[in-house]
Amino acid sequence: MKPIIIKNSRVPGWLSWFIKIRAITLFPFIFIRDEGDEVLIRHETIHIKQQLELLIVGFYVWYVVDFLIKLIKTRKPAWAYFKIIFEQEAYKYQADKDYLSRRKLWGFLRSEK
Numbered sequence: 340m341k342p343i344i345i346k347n348s349r350v351p352g353w354l355s356w357f358i359k360i361r362a363i364t365l366f367p368f369i370f371i372r373d374e375g376d377e378v379l380i381r382h383e384t385i386h387i388k389q390q391l392e393l394l395i396v397g398f399y400v401w402y403v404v405d406f407l408i409k410l411i412k413t414r415k416p417a418w419a420y421f422k423i424i425f426e427q428e429a430y431k432y433q434a435d436k437d438y439l440s441r442r443k444l445w446g447f448l449r450s451e452k
Contacts, residue, residue: 340391342364342369342387344375345370346371346373347372347373348370349372362375362383363383364383364384364386364387366387366398367387369387377436379433381432381433381434381436381439382430382433385429385433385442385446386398386425386429388442388446389428389446398425401425402425407419428446428449
């Protein structure tokens with residue numbers, strides 16, 4: 340499934356409490372604060388794949404729980420964000436132009452750094 344990309348959009352302000360956000364994926368949309376680039380769009384499209392695998396709601400529940408656990412452990416919001424299992428996969432493969440075509444089901448489980 341191809342995401343619906345909305346460029347030059349307002350990313351919800353409350354999300355910026357924790358980390359400066361340039362883009363966010365809220366299935367099936369990718370909201371990008373500026374024009375974006377192919378690396379950013381690939382990163383967010385990886386999230387679309389993850390969301391589909393977890394039937395959308397499961398992704399958001401797991402994402403928030405994973406973030407909160409890591410935040411409680413460290414009290415460092417930026418570190419907790421970058422250590423979320425879904426972000427690990429997206430950051431690891433965002434520069435790989437072929438990743439989405441060869442990505443295996445549940446790829447986020449294999450990509451922790």
